[in-house]
Amino acid sequence: MKRILMTLALFGLVSTTALAHRLDEYLQATILSIEPGSVHAVMRLVPGVAVAAGVIASIDSNHDGVLSPDEQHRYAERVLADLQLKEDGRSLLLHLASVTFPTVDHMKMGTGEIELAFSADLPAVRGEHQLVFENHHQRGISVYLVNSLVPQDKNLQLEAQSRNQNQSFYQVTLAEAGSVTAQSFTWSGLAGAFHLGVRHIAEGTDHLLFLLTLLLPAPLLALAGRWKGRTTVRNSLTQIVRIVTAFTLGHSLTLALSGFGLVRLPSQPVEVLIAVSILVSAIHAIRPLFPGREAIIAASFGLIHGLSFASALNELGVTGWYRLISVLGFNLGIEVMQLAVVTVTLPALLLLSRTRFYSAFRITGASFACVASCAWIVERVLDEPNPISQGIESLAHHGVMLAIVLWVSSAVAWMIQGQDHLVSPGSAAAYER
Amino acid sequence: MQRIALVASVLSVGAICGYLGAIHPAANSVHNEDAAAQTKQVAQAATAFLNTLNAEQRQKVSFEFTPQKTAVIARFHRTSDSGVAPGAPTASAAMKGPASPPPGNAPDGGKRMGPPNGGKPGPPGGGPGGSGFGMGPPGGFVGEQYGKAVWSNYPVSDVLRPGLQLGSLSVAQRDAAMHLLQSMLSPMGYQKVLDIMGSDQALSETGQPFCSGTACYTVGIFGEPSDNKPWMVEFGGHHLGLNIVIAGNNGVMTPTLTGAQPSVYQRDGKSVRVLAQENDKAFALLDELDGTQRKQAILNYEVDDLVLGPGHAGEQIQPEGLKASAMNDRQKALLLDVIAEWAGIVQSAYAGPRMEEVKAGLNDTYFAWSGPMTHRPGQNGSSYYRIQGPRIVIEFSPQGVGGDSTMHVHTIYRDPTNDYGVKFNGAE
Numbered sequence: 001m002k003r004i005l006m007t008l009a010l011f012g013l014v015s016t017t018a019l020a021h022r023l024d025e026y027l028q029a030t031i032l033s034i035e036p037g038s039v040h041a042v043m044r045l046v047p048g049v050a051v052a053a054g055v056i057a058s059i060d061s062n063h064d065g066v067l068s069p070d071e072q073h074r075y076a077e078r079v080l081a082d083l084q085l086k087e088d089g090r091s092l093l094l095h096l097a098s099v100t101f102p103t104v105d106h107m108k109m110g111t112g113e114i115e116l117a118f119s120a121d122l123p124a125v126r127g128e129h130q131l132v133f134e135n136h137h138q139r140g141i142s143v144y145l146v147n148s149l150v151p152q153d154k155n156l157q158l159e160a161q162s163r164n165q166n167q168s169f170y171q172v173t174l175a176e177a178g179s180v181t182a183q184s185f186t187w188s189g190l191a192g193a194f195h196l197g198v199r200h201i202a203e204g205t206d207h208l209l210f211l212l213t214l215l216l217p218a219p220l221l222a223l224a225g226r227w228k229g230r231t232t233v234r235n236s237l238t239q240i241v242r243i244v245t246a247f248t249l250g251h252s253l254t255l256a257l258s259g260f261g262l263v264r265l266p267s268q269p270v271e272v273l274i275a276v277s278i279l280v281s282a283i284h285a286i287r288p289l290f291p292g293r294e295a296i297i298a299a300s301f302g303l304i305h306g307l308s309f310a311s312a313l314n315e316l317g318v319t320g321w322y323r324l325i326s327v328l329g330f331n332l333g334i335e336v337m338q339l340a341v342v343t344v345t346l347p348a349l350l351l352l353s354r355t356r357f358y359s360a361f362r363i364t365g366a367s368f369a370c371v372a373s374c375a376w377i378v379e380r381v382l383d384e385p386n387p388i389s390q391g392i393e394s395l396a397h398h399g400v401m402l403a404i405v406l407w408v409s410s411a412v413a414w415m416i417q418g419q420d421h422l423v424s425p426g427s428a429a430a431y432e433r
Numbered sequence: 434m435q436r437i438a439l440v441a442s443v444l445s446v447g448a449i450c451g452y453l454g455a456i457h458p459a460a461n462s463v464h465n466e467d468a469a470a471q472t473k474q475v476a477q478a479a480t481a482f483l484n485t486l487n488a489e490q491r492q493k494v495s496f497e498f499t500p501q502k503t504a505v506i507a508r509f510h511r512t513s514d515s516g517v518a519p520g521a522p523t524a525s526a527a528m529k530g531p532a533s534p535p536p537g538n539a540p541d542g543g544k545r546m547g548p549p550n551g552g553k554p555g556p557p558g559g560g561p562g563g564s565g566f567g568m569g570p571p572g573g574f575v576g577e578q579y580g581k582a583v584w585s586n587y588p589v590s591d592v593l594r595p596g597l598q599l600g601s602l603s604v605a606q607r608d609a610a611m612h613l614l615q616s617m618l619s620p621m622g623y624q625k626v627l628d629i630m631g632s633d634q635a636l637s638e639t640g641q642p643f644c645s646g647t648a649c650y651t652v653g654i655f656g657e658p659s660d661n662k663p664w665m666v667e668f669g670g671h672h673l674g675l676n677i678v679i680a681g682n683n684g685v686m687t688p689t690l691t692g693a694q695p696s697v698y699q700r701d702g703k704s705v706r707v708l709a710q711e712n713d714k715a716f717a718l719l720d721e722l723d724g725t726q727r728k729q730a731i732l733n734y735e736v737d738d739l740v741l742g743p744g745h746a747g748e749q750i751q752p753e754g755l756k757a758s759a760m761n762d763r764q765k766a767l768l769l770d771v772i773a774e775w776a777g778i779v780q781s782a783y784a785g786p787r788m789e790e791v792k793a794g795l796n797d798t799y800f801a802w803s804g805p806m807t808h809r810p811g812q813n814g815s816s817y818y819r820i821q822g823p824r825i826v827i828e829f830s831p832q833g834v835g836g837d838s839t840m841h842v843h844t845i846y847r848d849p850t851n852d853y854g855v856k857f858n859g860a861e
Contacts, residue, residue: 027737113575145736145737149751150749161751165734166735167736
């Protein structure tokens with residue numbers, strides 16, 4: 001009986017208010033104002049009459065029927081936690097600017113509008129940037145809208161915009177004066193694409209990690225399914241050059257193919273495969289899976305990474321001659337940055353590989369890559385960030401620091417090794433056994 | 434066969450020329466004379482309406498006209514007697530970006546939106562307008578306020594429009610009010626308003642807990658009706674917000690909200706489909722696009738509400754869709770045809786110059802579509818579309834709330850550079 005009454009009451013409510021207002025959806029409309037240096041956003045949240053009770057209950061944590069300023073503020077922070085604003089893949093910190101709440105009664109009727117305003121700093125760099133806004137708040141019941149205002153600053157232009165079906169994902173290309181546009185002169189176009197390539201590697205944690213993981217066992221010899229002993233410096237170097245060249249050939253091929261629209265693949269599976277490639281090379285660094293065939297593996301994984309590079313290049317949205325210039329410049333940028341990373345880490349790696357600490361270092365590094373790649377796989381399959389992937393992302397901001405730590409620790413390891421030699425001279429190769 | 438095609442194309446070009454000719458008289462001087470005569474007529478009709486009112490009514494219907502650079506978001510709360518706090522929003526926010534100073538008479542608690550380069554963002558938890566419970570009057574419904582004028586897509590009982598409701602007027606007073614409307618609007622525009630009111634009337638007869646039906650439509654006059662000084666008429670209710678600023682030879686009807694629910698209803702035994710032309714002409718344009726053009730025009734995502742509804746005056750979002758510069762002349766004419774459904778609501782003396790403004794920016798005007806590419810005959814479609822150019826924003830947004838989105842639609846019509854006629858009402 002109670003249930004019937006409730007049904008009737010609900011029906012009454014629905015039939016009288018349904019005609020004017022949002023019913024079973026939670027409207028969340030966001031307008032972004034992007035200006036050099038900062039993003040400001042205003043978000044209107046309107047729970048429909050049929051979902052309002054649930055939304056109110058989730059805000060009213062002490063269930064007293066009143067939404068206290070504290071509860072309002074905590075709810076706003078919770079909404080913010082469900083949002084993501086990223087510049088070139090880097091999460092930006094959102095600052096809550098203001099919260100405005102309607103009465104509980106208005107919300108129950110499906111007409112109350114909550115308004116949140118928040119902002120984030122945009123690291124000011126000239127050139128081209130990808131800004132991504134994601135809203136996953138109450139995804140089961142929500143209707144999302146998101147748009148950007150035309151910037152007031154004429155030096156900043158918004159270019160390609162893309163969204164998924166329900167607008168929970170939104171991406172816009174920002175071009176600040178001096179960046180690559182179809183109108184720009186060939187040379188500056190080349191330079192711009194080159195910089196984009198450099199940045200893509202510098203900020204593409206996954207590509208870097210893949211490369212470094214693949215290099216980890218390069219100074220070693222595989223024997224009977226284990227990493228045993230080390231090869232000569234000359235052999236290590238040859239091996240590394242082969243791996244890097246193979247990777248370059250692989251990704252250049254697919255980058256060129258998809259850069260000119262000859263190959264087109266959805267980005268999600270490609271991104272997942274990239275994470276898988278890291279996992280495979282991490283396992284290989286622990287136990288040799290494909291000893292001696294690293295170059296072939298690097299080339300085939302390079303094919304996958306190239307597809308991902310191409311999607312970054314797509315955002316340039318240029319055609320014809322400029323496309324050619326862009327592909328060329330972008331690829332050069334990638335190579336230069338890759339070589340720079342290898343040049344910086346290689347000596348430290350070779351040095352470290354001459355010590356007995358290398359085994360521990362290799363296992364630690366490979367395990368880290370394992371964890372990171374698994375977190376990325378989960379993130380990319382579910383299309384939702386997780387604490388591990390976010391942690392790695394923030395760790396990656398300190399790339400220079402990590403390189404210094406690597407250098408210092410390899411130097412220290414070498415010195416300790418040197419003293420050991422004095423005490424007990426012996427075959428260094430034995431340390432890897 | 435070729436001959437038929439030739440004749441048909443000549444005829445259609447002729448028809449387009451004829452159409453273009455009809456919506457704007459050739460010479461500017463003719464415009465100005467027409468417009469001056471038009472403004473005189475409107476001012477007379479407004480004065481005549483005011484003369485039918487008693488002193489108390491005149492006080493209720495007349496407000497100051499206070500030109501501002503931009504409108505504000507107004508929030509309203511329901512009072513204990515289930516009315517709303519009259520004309521007084523509980524919080525408001527300036528809607529413009531960094532360049533604009535805070536509006537002259539923004540009520541206390543005014544909070545700036547957008548990039549606060551010129552002001553600090555409000556404290557977390559909301560300022561005075563942040564409406565904590567037990568912390569003063571909370572906000573609720575959202576409307577757009579310009580000076581003393583307020584409009585919204587919410588019913589009149591939720592967001593009170595300043596002025597007199599038709600239901601409170603005698604027959605003679607009501608006739609005078611409708612005559613004022615008729616003097617400002619084209620025959621097409623006036624009929625559109627009647628159809629929208631009729632739809633709301635049909636809705637009210639199904640029994641609604643909010644103020645709906647013809648009696649709730651409200652007229653307000655801001656400033657003195659004048660041949661040369663700026664003044665404004667606001668007329669609206671649920672699903673209608675007409676804001677007409679008149680300043681000498683200029684008559685501006687942006688922003689205006691139209692809408693309908695139910696979109697199809699019976700009047701005198703005949704079926705009326707509200708905003709049918711807005712729907713059908715847009716489908717006609719879509720049908721005329723080729724595959725490549727459609728690819729650009731059709732958005733790959735859903736748009737379930739107005740983006741630039743009440744509270745978004747002067748905002749220009751990053752445009753999307755098919756640029757009219759990539760349309761052929763016939764398609765451009767069809768696009769103008771759609772736009773004329775809004776621009777042509779006012780009398781031709783005002784609509785002519787308005788269409789010129791739109792045409793001047795036509796090549797930079799975008800047409801974007803989201804939703805099915807067909808609609809059932811005799812019904813509006815369930816597809817959203819947006820037309821956006823340097824001087825125009827139009828959104829047609831079927832509302833998928835609680836049932837059939839083909840039966841409920843909201844539309845908005847703006848000029849991001851000249852809402853409320855800021856270009857000549859003295860605000861700039």
